[in-house]
Amino acid sequence: MLNGLVGLRVPYSVAFMVVTAVRFLPIIITEVATVITVQRLRGFNPKRFGSGIIKTSLNILTPTLSNCVRRTGTLAVSIQSRAFRANTERTYLKKLKFSEFDKAVVTFCVFAAISIVIIKLIYNLYTGGIYYTSDLRPVYAIARGYL
Secondary structure, rough: OOHHHHHOOOOHHHHHHHHHHHHHHHHHHHHHHHHHHHHHHOOOOOOOOOOHHHHHHHHHHHHHHHHHHHHHHHHHHHHOOOOOOOOOOOOOOOOOOOOHHHHHHHHHHHHHHHHHHHHHHHHHHHHHOOOOHHHHHHHHHHHHHOO
């Protein structure tokens, strides 16, 4: 993934941050689930309405963020010990080249993702009673049936 982002001319440091964030997402999600389980075992009853949301969020986020800060410090030491960005020019064993087909696939995937987001947004406006037009009935049907 890192080489792919660099091949798309994303700066190496930005690509590294994106890959690192994606790599740690499952760990953070598991950690949040563990914190919720531990708090329920201690008798904490999470509230989902009113000011209870703030208290519940703080009780979940405090240990999660402290572990993230601890993990970030360890990661920073590890990256610095391996001389991250010591050289301005990166070298690779194999040069990754994008063909026209690869560029077309990436363009199609980006277009599809943007289309899905727009369709979901239009459908949410319809279900929320904010915006409706009969011309968009096929869009509503697609969103209801497949998204």
